[in-house]
Amino acid sequence: MLLLNREDIGRCVELPSLVRVLEKAHQGFSLAAPVVPPRSIITHSRQKAFSLFMPAFLPVSQTLGIKVSSFHPGNAVLGRSAVNGAVLLIDVDSGRLLAMLDSAALTAIRTSALSALVTDKLCLQARLNLAVIGAGAQAAAHIQAMAAIRELGQVRIFSRSMARSVALAERLSIELAQPVEAVERMEDALADADIVCTTTSYDSPLPLIGVHQLKPDAHINAVGGSTQQACEVDPKLLGSAQIHVDHLDAACRESGEIAQALAWSVINRKDIREISTLVVEQPSPVTRKQGLSYFRSVGHASQDMVVAACVYGAAVEGHIGQQCDYLNA
Incomplete structure (x- = not known):
């Protein structure tokens, strides 16, 4: 072995x-x-x-x-x-x-690589501003993964611990040879962000991020939330977003945002697409991003x-x- x-x-x-x-x-x-x-x-x-x-x-x-x-x-x-x-x-x-x-x-590598795959398919711009909410292993992995597929402009980190945010920003600034900034307010991280990666251990149904805080054409990789009820972003946001998940049944059972959006009839199951729709050999209209997009990863064996x-x-x-x-x- x-x-x-x-x-x-x-x-x-x-x-x-x-x-x-x-x-x-x-x-x-x-x-x-x-x-x-x-x-x-x-x-x-x-x-x-x-x-x-x-x-x-x-x-x-x-x-x-x-x-x-x-x-x-x-x-x-x-x-x-x-x-x-x-x-x-x-x-x-x-x-x-x-x-x-x-x-x-x-898990950190798998999750961030999946987020990179979806981001690569949906976000066609050559240079993107990145906001990461959280400062743990998934935050680091996601910044590294986004840097592997795109040139990054502003890179900002916000977490509940400014010390952890600063430590991560300093380490990645050296590793990536580009500025990574720790900010004290989430609003400062989200401002002008083309990609938002939520990598928190949040456990509340009250959302961290509202739609008014995001650019109209932002892309969200939501991978955190420590319970099935947790909502890193407002479930109402999903009603105006292109929604992708890593696995449909699992996401409906295990994502607080998707479960609430379905319960409130903000979305229907038919509005949710698995990432297989992004990797088919013949591109389809669904792969052309218009407006807000959201990818929820709950993990799949x-x-x-x-x-x-x-x-x-x-x-x-x-x-x-x-x-x-x-x-x-």
């Missing part, structure tokens, strides 16, 4: 290539749908936390695995990661474990397995990671 930690995964990933891998995979899903049972959730009421168990099988690539991920928001005040877990890849022919990967690192298999292949080829054979001892 190959063990791949955060650093190993980072060495195995080239973001523009991963975006194309995910695009090709979603094209293939229309021909042979992945087998993905509903994910199991165990809540930990004392810690106000939960754990997710997400298996998947991809027939085309013969990829089999499961992701286990736990979200403990209280870890942040202790200086620990709020998200922890592992992805296990399993050999279909023998059933033996091929690899165990850090799920937090894989099929995408985790696509990325895990890609990382595993690169690791084997590059002799990256640590072999562990204790199960066969």
Whole structure:
């Protein structure tokens, strides 16, 4: 079994290539749908936390695995990661474990690469201003992913912790060799933003962002919100937006914004399109962005397995990671 930690995964990933891998995979899903049972959730009421168990099988690539991920928001005040877990890849022919990967690192890369794929398809401008709400791992991953597909103008970060925003802005300014600014008010981050990435642990049904705060043609990648009731953006905003999701059924069950918009009849299910509509071989009118657009990612095990298999292949080829054979001892 190959063990791949955060650093190993980072060495195995080239973001523009991963975006194309995910695009090709979603094209293939229309021909042979992945087998993905509903994910199991165990809540930990004392810690106000939960754990997710997400298996998947991809027939085309013969990829089999499961992701286990736990979200403990209280870890942040202790200086620990709020998200922890592992992805296990399993050999279909023998059933033996091929690899165990850090799920937090894989999830951050997978989620940001999906946002980059949707942004690349919908936002055709060569230079874009970016606002990121949140200052954690997903915030960093999204800024890096957006920079991989577009030239960025203004890059602004807002979070509840100015210190964390400043630290992230300083680090990414060096890594990306361009200015990244931490701002004290969310309104300052959203002003003139062409792309807005919400990467928070917000848990309230009262929305963080209202439609009046956004440019009329802005694009939103909404990936945060720590509960099924949480609304990072106003559900009423969806009534005037082009809506895409990573998986329709999962988004309707697990996104607070979409669930409320459906309950209030702001939108119907037919108004929601999966990202497969953006990656078909023959472009359709739906891919031409007009006005506001919104992408909600709730995560899907099929995408985790696509990325895990890609990382595993690169690791084997590059002799990256640590072999562990204790199960066969």
